[in-house]
Amino acid sequence: MNSTGLSALPVRSRIRSKWARARLTLMSGIVMIAGFAVPTLSVAEAAAPTAISGWRLDFVDNFNGSLNTAVWGRYGGGGPTARSLSSYDSANIYTAAGSMVLRTHRVNGVWTSGGVSAGRGFSAKQGKWAFRARFERAYGVGFAFLLFPKGGGWPPEVDMAEGTAGGPRVMSVLHYDADDKQKIFFRYGVDMTKWHTYGAILKGTKLSFTIDGVVTNSFTTAGVPNIPMWFAVQAGAKNCAVSTGECTTSSTPLDSHIYIDWVAHYAAA
Numbered sequence: 001m002n003s004t005g006l007s008a009l010p011v012r013s014r015i016r017s018k019w020a021r022a023r024l025t026l027m028s029g030i031v032m033i034a035g036f037a038v039p040t041l042s043v044a045e046a047a048a049p050t051a052i053s054g055w056r057l058d059f060v061d062n063f064n065g066s067l068n069t070a071v072w073g074r075y076g077g078g079g080p081t082a083r084s085l086s087s088y089d090s091a092n093i094y095t096a097a098g099s100m101v102l103r104t105h106r107v108n109g110v111w112t113s114g115g116v117s118a119g120r121g122f123s124a125k126q127g128k129w130a131f132r133a134r135f136e137r138a139y140g141v142g143f144a145f146l147l148f149p150k151g152g153g154w155p156p157e158v159d160m161a162e163g164t165a166g167g168p169r170v171m172s173v174l175h176y177d178a179d180d181k182q183k184i185f186f187r188y189g190v191d192m193t194k195w196h197t198y199g200a201i202l203k204g205t206k207l208s209f210t211i212d213g214v215v216t217n218s219f220t221t222a223g224v225p226n227i228p229m230w231f232a233v234q235a236g237a238k239n240c241a242v243s244t245g246e247c248t249t250s251s252t253p254l255d256s257h258i259y260i261d262w263v264a265h266y267a268a269a
Contacts, residue, residue: 176223
């Protein structure tokens with residue numbers, strides 16, 4: 001794990017070679033990236049709730065306007081890893097129609113994708129994290145929404161939602177202790193092509209994973225992190241040689257997107 005918190009990636013996804021940044025232009029509901037037209041969301045979605053009983057909102061980004069680079073650091077550069085066929089290109093993270101967009105695409109046989117973290121501008125010690133997202137169904141494109149320690153070092157890591165773009169299976173994981181103990185949970189039947197709010201609540205030694213405000217899994221362990229953590233999301237084309245679950249095939253879309261309407265954190269009131 002990288003300890004900077006600016007463009008750090010979990011060990012399984014770290015990359016270091018160069019990729020050119022494409023020019024980004026916004027026009028009439030279409031985003032032009034490296035000459036390719038990408039449809040954007042037609043309407044802005046609801047904002048993050050500002051009042052939740054027992055919680056106080058202390059961070060929110062609704063992605064209205066350009067990406068706030070004082071908070072968000074795009075992953076950029078590098079080459080494919082063992083698990084992923086794609087490299088991170090910072091141009092694959094952008095805002096459009098009130099959402100942050102993660103793009104994964106293949107051009108001339110080369111896969112690129114995106115990753116971004118809030119390590120530049122916000123971290124929190126426990127509390128309630130939530131984000132609203134919608135996925136285009138993309139067989140073979142993996143994703144992870146995670147919390148990572150501000151001070152570096154690994155574990156711990158909290159994967160609030162992880163899997164294949166569009167679902168219908170959502171995996172949530174806690175990595176903890178130096179030998180990487182894991183608590184893994186699955187939620188099936190989630191239509192991720194529609195808007196849902198995913199999240200995690202860290203309170204003392206208790207960790208709960210949520211979808212649309214409903215607790216899907218909850219457990220207690222001393223391994224629940226009680227240190228400042230920052231939010232990150234990343235995606236990539238999965239390598240069939242080593243990846244588990246769905247990986248890239250001829251059915252994998254050459255262009256797909258993950259839309260993030262907002263990200264929020266709440267401290268205990």
